[in-house]
Amino acid sequence: MIRLENLSKIFNEDTPNETLALRYISLDIKEGDFITIIGSNGAGKTTLFNIISGTYPPTEGRVFIDGQDVTRHPEYKRARYIGRIFQDPLLGTASNMTLEDNMMICYKKGFKGLRISLNHKMKEFFREQLDQLDMDLDNRMKDNVVLLSGGQRQALTLLMMAISKPKLILLDEHTAALDPKNAQIVLALTTHFIREYRFTTMMITHNMSQAIKYGTRLLMMDKGEIILDVEGEEKKDLTVDKLVKKFHEIRKRTFETDEVLLSGRT
Amino acid sequence: MVVKDGLIRANRSIRAAFVQQRAQIIGTGQDLYMIEGILVEGLIYGIMVLGVFITFRILNFPDLTVDGSFPLGAAIMATLITRGYNLWFALLVATAGGLVSGIVTALIHNKLKVPSLLAGILTMTMLYSINIRALGNRANLPLLKQDTILTRITTMTEGLMRDEFAILIFFVLVVLVIVGLFVLFFHTDLGLTLGALGNNEQMVITQGVNPEILKMIGVGIANALVAISGAFIAQYQGFADVSLGQGIIISGLASVMIGEFMIKSNRISLLALRALSGSILFKGIMYAGRYYGYYINMTPNDLKLITGLLIILSLVTTKINRIKMKKWIKS
Ligand SMILES: Nc1ncnc2c1ncn2[C@@H]1O[C@H](COP(=O)(O)OP(=O)(O)OP(=O)(O)O)[C@@H](O)[C@H]1O
Ligand SMILES: [Mg+2]
Numbered sequence: 001m002i003r004l005e006n007l008s009k010i011f012n013e014d015t016p017n018e019t020l021a022l023r024y025i026s027l028d029i030k031e032g033d034f035i036t037i038i039g040s041n042g043a044g045k046t047t048l049f050n051i052i053s054g055t056y057p058p059t060e061g062r063v064f065i066d067g068q069d070v071t072r073h074p075e076y077k078r079a080r081y082i083g084r085i086f087q088d089p090l091l092g093t094a095s096n097m098t099l100e101d102n103m104m105i106c107y108k109k110g111f112k113g114l115r116i117s118l119n120h121k122m123k124e125f126f127r128e129q130l131d132q133l134d135m136d137l138d139n140r141m142k143d144n145v146v147l148l149s150g151g152q153r154q155a156l157t158l159l160m161m162a163i164s165k166p167k168l169i170l171l172d173e174h175t176a177a178l179d180p181k182n183a184q185i186v187l188a189l190t191t192h193f194i195r196e197y198r199f200t201t202m203m204i205t206h207n208m209s210q211a212i213k214y215g216t217r218l219l220m221m222d223k224g225e226i227i228l229d230v231e232g233e234e235k236k237d238l239t240v241d242k243l244v245k246k247f248h249e250i251r252k253r254t255f256e257t258d259e260v261l262l263s264g265r266t
Numbered sequence: 267m268v269v270k271d272g273l274i275r276a277n278r279s280i281r282a283a284f285v286q287q288r289a290q291i292i293g294t295g296q297d298l299y300m301i302e303g304i305l306v307e308g309l310i311y312g313i314m315v316l317g318v319f320i321t322f323r324i325l326n327f328p329d330l331t332v333d334g335s336f337p338l339g340a341a342i343m344a345t346l347i348t349r350g351y352n353l354w355f356a357l358l359v360a361t362a363g364g365l366v367s368g369i370v371t372a373l374i375h376n377k378l379k380v381p382s383l384l385a386g387i388l389t390m391t392m393l394y395s396i397n398i399r400a401l402g403n404r405a406n407l408p409l410l411k412q413d414t415i416l417t418r419i420t421t422m423t424e425g426l427m428r429d430e431f432a433i434l435i436f437f438v439l440v441v442l443v444i445v446g447l448f449v450l451f452f453h454t455d456l457g458l459t460l461g462a463l464g465n466n467e468q469m470v471i472t473q474g475v476n477p478e479i480l481k482m483i484g485v486g487i488a489n490a491l492v493a494i495s496g497a498f499i500a501q502y503q504g505f506a507d508v509s510l511g512q513g514i515i516i517s518g519l520a521s522v523m524i525g526e527f528m529i530k531s532n533r534i535s536l537l538a539l540r541a542l543s544g545s546i547l548f549k550g551i552m553y554a555g556r557y558y559g560y561y562i563n564m565t566p567n568d569l570k571l572i573t574g575l576l577i578i579l580s581l582v583t584t585k586i587n588r589i590k591m592k593k594w595i596k597s
Contacts, residue, residue, distance in 0.1 A: 079472050093469060096461075096465050101458050101461065105455070105470075105473060116454050118455075
């Protein structure tokens with residue numbers, strides 16, 4: 001469904017600050033894949049998401065969605081079939097607008113016209129949807145989003161994204177800014193929606209056991225490369241220890257030693 | 267010595283006469299005219315304030331085009347009136363002029379990636395020349411003895427009510443219609459998305475909407491409102507002048523901020539009313555400064571200083587409130 005071909009990204013090319021953030025990444029994402037991605041800081045995970053969503057173009061390589069080359073399509077155009085949630089809960093919602101206004105804006109992707117769609121029926125629908133979150137938000141629809149907690153905001157963003165039914169979901173450490181309890185709740189909601197709507201998903205996480213527990217496929221990235229790609233039975237058999245060992249095996253062969261990586265981050 | 271004494275005495279008596287005259291005006295029903303004046307001007311400028319509110323508050327796109335699009339509206343209106351065009355057609359063209367200026371500012375910002383402030387200053391500066399051309403290569407165009415929308419209104423209501431009152435009623439109606447459309451617009455899907463743009467541009471992009479187009483629409487509409495306001499001011503004052511726009515943006519901003527003192531809400535209808543009442547109150551303060559400032563040795567030249575101080579005062583108060591709020595949340 002989504003194919004990445006030889007993607008590379010160089011920041012600040014030809015300056016002293018030149019960074020090679022991605023090196024020749026190729027990847028086939030199949031419909032229904034739930035991919036978890038782990039990797040050290042600066043491995044290039046967010047850069048990969050930015051290139052898939054079109055925040056900026058790759059230095060080399062191409063991105064295909066359903067066979068169509070979208071490498072040069074602007075971000076807002078691709079956003080019509082990509083749902084993205086960031087680490088910062090503030091990025092998913094408009095603070096100074098009400099819950100119902102926010103939900104209306106996210107109800108359907110694409111350019112909005114002069115229709116007034118937020119009517120009684122729509123509000124009732126939103127209320128039912130909010131009820132699923134179990135956060136007592138269904139009677140706060142006229143409150144501005146700024147009054148919600150980070151966890152509530154992220155859950156709302158998740159719900160709004162689910163309602164808009166994107167083809168691909170990109171989650172970039174979307175629970176990392178939340179306290180453990182809220183992180184758990186949002187993660188549970190995430191898997192609930194993914195299962196219910198069979199979303200094709202890529203989820204970046206810093207938590208190895210999470211990456212193992214969830215998803216159907218696991219990618220490990222390091223220094224701009226995908227160094228491990230497991231799925232199926234092989235993925236089910238993974239444990240944190242096996243993963244660390246695998247990383248060391250690969251790294252000893254290909255990379256210099258870097259003890260800080262991964263080990264401390266379970 | 268004697269001469270100097272005499273001068274001082276003369277000065278005093280002039281001053282006394284002035285104060286007495288003021289007191290008489292106030293005592294004899296002239297204050298009614300003054301209140302009408304404040305209301306009418308507050309309403310006309312209020313249309314501009316709605317535009318400033320859109321850019322500064324809803325879009326978070328500080329736009330200085332206003333200083334150029336306000337006199338543009340006035341210039342187009344005045345020129346088309348003197349050339350005998352249909353008055354409503356003239357108003358439409360003036361509005362379109364404002365719309366285009368706003369779109370140009372948004373385009374400069376979008377395509378050249380310059381900050382909105384710079385984009386606005388560029389358009390505003392270019393508009394200065396364009397406005398002089400629109401006025402027929404002069405700085406000022408009087409509308410004396412011309413048929414304007416306002417003279418039509420007063421002719422229509424002749425014998426029914428005083429002209430001043432008729433004009434007040436007319437502007438109440440005009441502003442009601444504009445506020446109605448304004449509120450309706452911000453309830454549409456497009457209007458809601460514009461609101462989100464000022465809050466969170468990333469969210470708008472994530473929803474598959476091109477923020478560049480939204481900015482063109484938003485800044486365009488804002489300056490269209492500003493130009494309508496300019497077109498009416500030209501008719502109300504009886505002339506159009508390139509310098510009409512000088513400092514308009516600051517008085518608009520001051521009005522927005524004064525309004526924010528009065529009403530706290532997240533409902534767009536109240537926000538619109540708030541901008542309007544801010545505009546009327548601001549005009550009131552300016553009138554007071556002009557007519558009573560004399561007592562504290564103020565001259566009309568000090569009004570810009572007062573306006574600036576008003577804005578600073580609003581900024582300081584908001585800041586103090588925010589700090590108080592934070593303390594309150596912490597405790
Ligand atoms: N806009 C940018 N300009 C310059 N360098 C950048 C930019 N974005 C990322 N980089 C660099 O590219 C590399 C990859 O960064 P990226 O954000 O993709 O890492 P990441 O895997 O998401 O890390 P983290 O786990 O810390 O989020 C880093 O070295 C980073 O400093
Ligand atoms: Mg990252």
